[in-house]
Amino acid sequence: MTQAEWWKSAVIYQIYPRSFQDSNGDGIGDLKGIERRLDDLKSLGVDAIWISPIFPSPMADFGYDVANYCNVDPRFGTLDDFDSLLRSAHDRGLKLLLDLVPNHSSSEHPWFTESRSSRDNPKRDWYIWRDPAPDGGPPNNWISDFGGSAWEWDEATGQYYYHAFLKEQPDLNWRNPEVRAAMMDVLHFWFARGVDGFRIDVLWHMVKHADFPDNPANPAWRPGQPDYTRVHQHHSTDQPEVHEIAAEMRAIADAHGARVLIGEIYLPVRQLVHYYGSEDAPGVHLPFNFQLIGAEWNARQLAERIAAYEAALPPGGWPNWVLGNHDRPRIATRVGPEQARVAMLLLLTLRGTPTLYYGDEIGMADVHIPPHRVQDPRELNEPGIGMGRDPVRTPMAWDASAHAGFGPADPWLPLHPDWAARNVAAQREDSRSMWRLTQKLLALRHAHPALAIGDYRAVDATGDLLAYERRHGDDRVLVVLNLGATPQGFSIPEWAEALSVIASAQGGSDPAILGPDEGYVLG
Ligand code: GLC
Numbered sequence: 001m002t003q004a005e006w007w008k009s010a011v012i013y014q015i016y017p018r019s020f021q022d023s024n025g026d027g028i029g030d031l032k033g034i035e036r037r038l039d040d041l042k043s044l045g046v047d048a049i050w051i052s053p054i055f056p057s058p059m060a061d062f063g064y065d066v067a068n069y070c071n072v073d074p075r076f077g078t079l080d081d082f083d084s085l086l087r088s089a090h091d092r093g094l095k096l097l098l099d100l101v102p103n104h105s106s107s108e109h110p111w112f113t114e115s116r117s118s119r120d121n122p123k124r125d126w127y128i129w130r131d132p133a134p135d136g137g138p139p140n141n142w143i144s145d146f147g148g149s150a151w152e153w154d155e156a157t158g159q160y161y162y163h164a165f166l167k168e169q170p171d172l173n174w175r176n177p178e179v180r181a182a183m184m185d186v187l188h189f190w191f192a193r194g195v196d197g198f199r200i201d202v203l204w205h206m207v208k209h210a211d212f213p214d215n216p217a218n219p220a221w222r223p224g225q226p227d228y229t230r231v232h233q234h235h236s237t238d239q240p241e242v243h244e245i246a247a248e249m250r251a252i253a254d255a256h257g258a259r260v261l262i263g264e265i266y267l268p269v270r271q272l273v274h275y276y277g278s279e280d281a282p283g284v285h286l287p288f289n290f291q292l293i294g295a296e297w298n299a300r301q302l303a304e305r306i307a308a309y310e311a312a313l314p315p316g317g318w319p320n321w322v323l324g325n326h327d328r329p330r331i332a333t334r335v336g337p338e339q340a341r342v343a344m345l346l347l348l349t350l351r352g353t354p355t356l357y358y359g360d361e362i363g364m365a366d367v368h369i370p371p372h373r374v375q376d377p378r379e380l381n382e383p384g385i386g387m388g389r390d391p392v393r394t395p396m397a398w399d400a401s402a403h404a405g406f407g408p409a410d411p412w413l414p415l416h417p418d419w420a421a422r423n424v425a426a427q428r429e430d431s432r433s434m435w436r437l438t439q440k441l442l443a444l445r446h447a448h449p450a451l452a453i454g455d456y457r458a459v460d461a462t463g464d465l466l467a468y469e470r471r472h473g474d475d476r477v478l479v480v481l482n483l484g485a486t487p488q489g490f491s492i493p494e495w496a497e498a499l500s501v502i503a504s505a506q507g508g509s510d511p512a513i514l515g516p517d518e519g520y521v522l523g
Pocket of ligand 1: 201
């Protein structure tokens with residue numbers, strides 16, 4: 001591993017900027033707030049932060065609708081604040097990644113204002129405009145990920161435009177070379193400022209079939225399931241040409257040196273691994289692997305998924321793991337607070353770069369949002385079917401002072417109800433806390449090359465147990481996890497008999513009998 005490949009041994013921490021730390025009392029987190037918390041992150045032991053979008057935005061989708069790719073939204077601060085944050089991060093040896101949203105802009109981006117102004121505007125073709133179907137309806141049956149037709153009628157120019165998400169998020173036309181050039185300039189802009197990489201939003205959406213055929217119907221769809229799953233997104237996503245774009249972005253990242261690109265891609269593993277690209281045309285360094293988000297929490301199923309993912313990786317393809325993010329239910333809610341400790345052991349000991357979602361290090365759960373406080377357009381569009389994302393985006397709890405130390409004012413979303421006890425300050429003092437467990441595991445990753453960059457080998461286990469070896473040269477680590485609520489016996493392989501327990505989920509000391517929700521790291 002070279003210096004340039006820092007991201008292989010790194011642990012990435014995702015910050016949802018609205019909810020991390022408010023410095024100016026508007027109830028919304030900001031860059032100055034993040035800067036103030038860097039020492040906390042450093043003492044936790046993460047290596048890099050990824051910040052969800054901070055660019056000027058009407059906030060129809062809370063920043064994933066970008067109105068200017070090369071500036072900072074005043075709610076989050078200024079470009080100077082950004083530079084200061086970046087400097088402070090680098091001073092502490094922390095890398096900083098931004099969130100690039102290239103698939104679509106805001107409908108208030110000047111590019112779109114021009115594009116929609118007339119059919120012969122030079123930027124008309126920067127977005128995806130189509131004539132109506134013969135009956136006057138939308139050009140095809142594509143459905144927005146947030147529900148309803150993905151086509152919006154524009155009365156003034158008599159055409160529809162395509163939006164994979166909200167109508168306030170028109171998709172850019174990536175088949176147009178001017179669009180490509182403009183977005184590559186955005187990468188240059190931030191790389192030149194010093195950012196260490198990007199998480200690329202909905203990378204698999206970026207190119208659509210050139211002829212816009214109907215998507216095939218999904219016969220398994222049932223009422224109560226999200227609208228977009230009525231069809232398979234066969235023609236609207238994952239088109240072969242997307243890999244050329246990823247390769248072009250990669251070339252820019254490589255030219256700037258020691259940068260990383262992470263692609264957001266929700267696809268089955270066999271399609272996902274194509275986003276690593278080829279030797280001649282490498283794609284993103286890390287196509288996000290959401291296996292642990294999508295899987296049933298069952299030891300045998302997870303063992304199978306880990307094996308399938310490891311087996312599918314192309315030569316040189318570096319793995320990565322994610323347990324939660326700003327779009328999906330939190331791990332503490334999915335598996336319960338005690339099993340969440342086992343999940344943290346898993347995330348931080350598997351082979352590959354882990355991404356940790358803010359708040360998971362204190363075991364924050366999804367927060368119930370009363371109907372009058374719902375903000376997420378996804379919930380507002382399709383209420384009551386569990387698609388809302390506000391519950392996983394609530395403010396971070398730092399201490400037991402007013403508003404949990406998040407800021408001087410009432411935060412934009414409610415705090416989790418147990419914030420007075422479940423917060424960073426309290427957990428720092430409690431040796432059994434989730435924060436301390438996370439801190440310990442991060443320290444172990446730094447101390448053991450086996451954990452940071454070692455090989456992975458499954459170890460025989462049955463029932464609720466999941467076991468594996470990590471190895472780098474002489475450094476060998478055994479991990480055994482009980483994913484269930486009943487005690488499980490485990491026969492320690494001979495090679496590991498001399499190892500000792502270096503971390504455990506519940507504080508136990510006998511890896512031959514794992515209590516409920518217990519897990520061990522031996523090294
Ligand atoms: C990604 C983001 C999500 C956003 C969507 C549209 O999936 O993670 O939050 O709503 O893209 O940009």
